[in-house]
Amino acid sequence: MTERTLRGATALVGATDAASPTGELDQHGRALEAAMVLEALDDAGLTLADVDGLSCAGNVTGLAEYLGIHPRYFDGTMVGGSSFQLHVEHAAAAVAAGLCEVVVSVYAATPRSDRHRRSAGGGFGGRGGPMAGPNPGAEWELPFGLRNPMGSYALAASRHMALYGTTSEQLAQIAVDTRAWAALNPRARYRDPITVDDVLASPMQVSPLHRLDCCLVTDGAGAVVITSAERARDLPKPPAYVLGVASCGDHSMISQMPDLTTTAGAVSGPAALAMAGVKHEDVDLLMGYDSFTITALLHLEDLGFCAKGEGGPFVEDGKLGPGGALPMNTNGGGLSYNHPGMYGMFLLVEAVRQLRGEAGDRQLDDPRVAVAHGSGGVLSTMGTVVLGTEVTL
Amino acid sequence: MTTSDPSPTKPSPGDDGTGELPALPRRKVFEPQSSTLSGPFWEATRERQLVLPWCTGCERAVWFPREVCPNCRGTSFDWRPASGAGEVHAVSVHHQPGLGRDPADGPYAVALVQLPEGVRMMSNIVGCALEDITVGMPVRVTWMPLSDGRHLPQFEPEPAV
Numbered sequence: 001m002t003e004r005t006l007r008g009a010t011a012l013v014g015a016t017d018a019a020s021p022t023g024e025l026d027q028h029g030r031a032l033e034a035a036m037v038l039e040a041l042d043d044a045g046l047t048l049a050d051v052d053g054l055s056c057a058g059n060v061t062g063l064a065e066y067l068g069i070h071p072r073y074f075d076g077t078m079v080g081g082s083s084f085q086l087h088v089e090h091a092a093a094a095v096a097a098g099l100c101e102v103v104v105s106v107y108a109a110t111p112r113s114d115r116h117r118r119s120a121g122g123g124f125g126g127r128g129g130p131m132a133g134p135n136p137g138a139e140w141e142l143p144f145g146l147r148n149p150m151g152s153y154a155l156a157a158s159r160h161m162a163l164y165g166t167t168s169e170q171l172a173q174i175a176v177d178t179r180a181w182a183a184l185n186p187r188a189r190y191r192d193p194i195t196v197d198d199v200l201a202s203p204m205q206v207s208p209l210h211r212l213d214c215c216l217v218t219d220g221a222g223a224v225v226i227t228s229a230e231r232a233r234d235l236p237k238p239p240a241y242v243l244g245v246a247s248c249g250d251h252s253m254i255s256q257m258p259d260l261t262t263t264a265g266a267v268s269g270p271a272a273l274a275m276a277g278v279k280h281e282d283v284d285l286l287m288g289y290d291s292f293t294i295t296a297l298l299h300l301e302d303l304g305f306c307a308k309g310e311g312g313p314f315v316e317d318g319k320l321g322p323g324g325a326l327p328m329n330t331n332g333g334g335l336s337y338n339h340p341g342m343y344g345m346f347l348l349v350e351a352v353r354q355l356r357g358e359a360g361d362r363q364l365d366d367p368r369v370a371v372a373h374g375s376g377g378v379l380s381t382m383g384t385v386v387l388g389t390e391v392t393l
Numbered sequence: 394m395t396t397s398d399p400s401p402t403k404p405s406p407g408d409d410g411t412g413e414l415p416a417l418p419r420r421k422v423f424e425p426q427s428s429t430l431s432g433p434f435w436e437a438t439r440e441r442q443l444v445l446p447w448c449t450g451c452e453r454a455v456w457f458p459r460e461v462c463p464n465c466r467g468t469s470f471d472w473r474p475a476s477g478a479g480e481v482h483a484v485s486v487h488h489q490p491g492l493g494r495d496p497a498d499g500p501y502a503v504a505l506v507q508l509p510e511g512v513r514m515m516s517n518i519v520g521c522a523l524e525d526i527t528v529g530m531p532v533r534v535t536w537m538p539l540s541d542g543r544h545l546p547q548f549e550p551e552p553a554v
Contacts, residue, residue, distance in 0.1 A: 030459075030460070031429070031430070031460050034459075034460040034461055035460070038461070038468075047466060048461065048466050049466065066459055066460070066461075067461055067463075068459075068461055068462065068463025068464075068466070136457050136459075138423070138425060138426075139425040139426070139427075139428065139431060139457070140425075140456075140457045140514070140515060141515050142423040142425070142491070142492055142493060143422050143423050143424065143425045143493075143545055144422075144491075144503055144515050144516055144517050144545075145422060145423075145487060145490060145491040145492075145493065145494040145501060145503060145517065146487075146491050146503050146515060147487055147489055147490065147491035147492075147503075148491070150489070151485050151487060151491060151503055154485035155483040155484070155485050155503070155504075155505055156483070157485075158483040158484050158485055158528060159482065159483040159505075159528065161528075162483070162527075162528035162529065203488070204486075204488050205488060205489045206485045206486070206487045206488065206489055206503075207484075207485050207486040207487075207488070208485070209485075254505075254515075255457075255505055255513065255514060255515040256457075260482070260483055260505070
C-alpha cells in the first residue's frame, strides 16, 4: 500500500442517544430510529436534506424509505455489537473517496418493552432486531396479495408497457438471448435454446410476466477478492481493475418507487461510467442483473445504452446474444445460469472471467471493459461497477 | 396471519344486512395490524371512509403514514378524507397467489392506484373482468370486510356517467 491514510479525513459531527431509568422507551422500531436520526442531525446543525449516506445493522433501504431519502451510500453491515464501529470505518473511507458527504449511522432496539408490546404493523415484527416495529410492507402491500418479488416487477413491466408500448415479445427476446449464452456454459442450469414463442407459451405467473420471463431458483455461491492496484500487479492472474463504482437507492417497497419505469440505476450508472471515464461504445460486456426480463430492460435504458422507453425496440434484433453488438449476461444470467436469491456476486465473477479470457466457449474477443450492474430489493437499490483490463488504466 | 384489535365493530351503514351499501364478499387475506401511526386510517375503514395523512408543513398528502414527510421533512400530520377516486397506475393479474391468499379464490388483480390527492397506493381492482383492467382506467374505492370490523380498501371501475 502506498501512503494512503484516512487520518484526519473525516469527523463525527453529531451524536445523540435515548435511554430511560425505567429501562423502557415509549417509541420503538422505525419511529425510534427516525427520532435518533433527526436528533443527531439537529445536534450536528444539519437536516435530512444533507444526508446522502445511511448505515444501520439491518434493512437499510427500508429505513431510507421511511425517512424519505434517496442515499447514494448504504451500509447494512451487521456484525453484532461492533457494527457501528465498522459503519464509521466504511463511512470514513466512502466520504474520503468522495462517494458521499454526510452519513448517519443509527441503532434502535427495545427488547425490554417488546416483551409486553405486540409487534406492531404486521406479522414479521417479532421481538427486537432490525425488523421490529412497524413493518410498512406487511401493512400496505401484503394485504393486497402482492406476490413478492415477482409481483413488484410485474407492476413495473405493466407501467413500462402502457407508457412506451413495450411488448411481451420484446421482453421475451431478452430471455431468448440469455438462453443462447447459457447454451455455451456447461454449468448453466438450462441450456436448450428457446424461442420468443416458447416464452409467451410458458405459464403466466403474474401478468405480464411468464414463467420464462422469471429467473431460476437454484443453489449458488461465489466470492471475489479486492486489493490495491499495486499489490494486484504482483499476483499471478491479470487484474480486473475497478475503474468506476457508484450506487443509489430510492425506495424499498414497489408502491414507493418514485417512477416505476426509471430505476436508481439512472443515477448510479452514469456516475460509475463517468468515474471510469468510459463511454457506452467502450463497454465490451454488460452484466446486467436479470431477475426478470423487465429488470434487464430497465438497466439498458437507465445506464444509457438506449433512451428511456426504447428498451423494447433496442433488444428486438438480438444484439444482447452471442455475436451481437452488446453482449449481455454471457454466463447465461439469472434467467438460465443460476439464481440463489442475491445474484449480484455472479455478475462480478463473470466480468472478471471475461476480462481475463477465462470464459471458455462463451469467451468474448479481447474484452477490455465490463460493467457489472446489480439490482437489489424490488428495483430498489442499484450498484454499478465498471471493471477494466490493464490497457484501460 | 394476524388479526387486529378485537374491539367491537361500530355500527355502520351496510353492515346491518339491509344491503344499503353492499360489502364485497370477504376473501382470505393477510390482515394488517395497525401501528400507532396508522391507527386513524384503519379506524376510519370501520365506517368505510378512506382517509389520508396530510403534512401540515407542505400541505401535501403522504402515503404511507410515517414520522417524517418525504416532501418537506415536516413531522406534523392531519388525517383528511380522500375523494375515493383513483386511476390505475399499473396492474398485475396474479395467477400465482401471494402470501395469505387462498389459491382456490383464483386469479386477482394487484394494482397501484394513483389518487387525485397526489399519492399512489397498492390495492386490488375488483368488480370487473380481470382482462378489462387497463392502465389509466378510472376507479373508485370500495370496501372488503376484514375479520374485526375494519375494511380493506379495494377499487372498482368508476361507473359510467
